[in-house]
Amino acid sequence: MTLETLFEDFKTKKIIVLGDVMIDAYLTGRVDRVSPEAPVPIVNFSKREERLGGAANVALNLISLGAQVTMSTVIGQDKEAETMLQLLEEQAISTSGIIRSKERQTTVKTRVIGNHQQLLRVDQEQTNDISTSEENALLSDLENLLKSGCDALIFQDYNKGVLTASLIEKVIDLTKQYNVLTTVDPKLKNFLAYKEVTLFKPNLKELSEGVQMKIDFAKEPKQFERAIEKLKSIVQPDIVFVTLSEHGVFIENKESKHHILAHKRTISDVSGAGDTVISVATLCLAAGVKIETLAAMANLAGGIVCEYRGVVAIKAQELFDEAKKLGIKC
Known part of the structure; x- marks a missing residue:
């Protein structure tokens, strides 16, 4: 397989994204004075923007790479x-x-931006677990989607209540x-509930909290290895894939393990990088590439989106061009 055929193969994949969706809203304006009512800036409003966030941003990344995507979640019956x-x-x-429930509130995170700086964030959300009836409705729709044929399902957890332990198991x-x-x-709440999945992708902090072990990857590599062994013994995934921030990524299956170094970049914003990594990893997995290629492609994609301010989806052409330049082999 060549890079060209890999990217063409992405376009044939059908992916379900299951998890917590949200709207990222931005209120933008100028700040010229402080309020006389309290020591806070007055934002002279100029525009409002609404973007897809949470698990929906994973869907955006998959769409950007050409895949066909279905969103599976529970949202409210609100505006x-x-x-x-x-x-x-x-x-x-x-x-x-998507299941709509009158018992549920749709998650919105509103950021107030003044003079290009975030001044405040207001969260509208409901984080308790979905009800048994909501879970059953979601499961019924999911089975129909799986019956109709798809290549992979992504569990995208933000601890907002959609991914309950019982739903995960079912x-x-x-x-x-x-x-x-x-x-x-x-995420931490149901970290160890994802037993026997194909690929499990925590970041280093999530791994540390999930297996309850302090990890310093650079100074204590043996401790990192012990944490991986503990994770494998409990969750038993086919592939463990850990993002390590400035240290790159680590991937392991029964046959081999690899540490891929991070590429030097000018980091503007790490928001959404994990969404990009799981999207690229899933498509590479569905395409059947070697795990070292999967790790290299996902690592590269995560780094690229960190150069952009705000949450952005990876651009297929940009990823292809950089992978070609670096000589990543399929």
């Missing part, structure tokens, strides 16, 4: 849900796996039944 559905449909992300059973690959971008 924010209407905005969410509109944003997804504008990006050609299927909403057929979905993993279903994916095995329908022979669908599973990849995980975990």
Whole structure:
């Protein structure tokens, strides 16, 4: 397989993204004075922007790389849900796996920006676990999606209540039944619940908290190795893939393990880099490339998006050009 055929193969993949979606809203304006009512800046409002965030940003990355994507989640029956559905449909992300519940609030994170600086963030969210009826409805829709055929399912967890321990277990059973690959971008609450998935991708901090071990990758590599062994003994994934920030990434399966160094970059914003990494890793996994190629491509993609301010999706052409320049082999 060449890079050219790999990127063409991305366009044939059908991916389900299951997890917590949110709207990232931005209120932007100028600050020229301080309020007489309290020692706070007055923002002279100029525009409002709404973007897809959370698990929906993973879907955006997959769409950007040419894949066909279905979003699976639970949102509210509020006006924010209407905005969410509109944003997804504008990006050609299927909403057929979305459950709307009057018991649920759609998550919105609103950032107030004045003179190009974030002054405040206001979160509208509900983080308790979804109800049994919501879980059953989501599971029913998911089984129909899996029956109709897909290549991989991504668990994208932001601790907002969609990915309950029981749902995780039931979905993993279903994916095995329908022979669908599973990849995980975990959070602490249900970190050890993703048993026997295909690929498990924590960052170093999540790994440390998840297995309850202090890890200094640079100074104590043996401790890192012990943490990986502990994780494997509990979760038993086919592949462990850990992002290590400035130290690159680590990947291991039964046959081999690799440490891929980070590329030198001018970092503007690390927000959303994990979303990009799991998206590229999943597509590479579905394409059947070697794990060292998967790690190299995902590591490269995560670095590229860090050069942009704000949460952005990876551009397929930019990733292809850099991979070609670096001589990444498939």
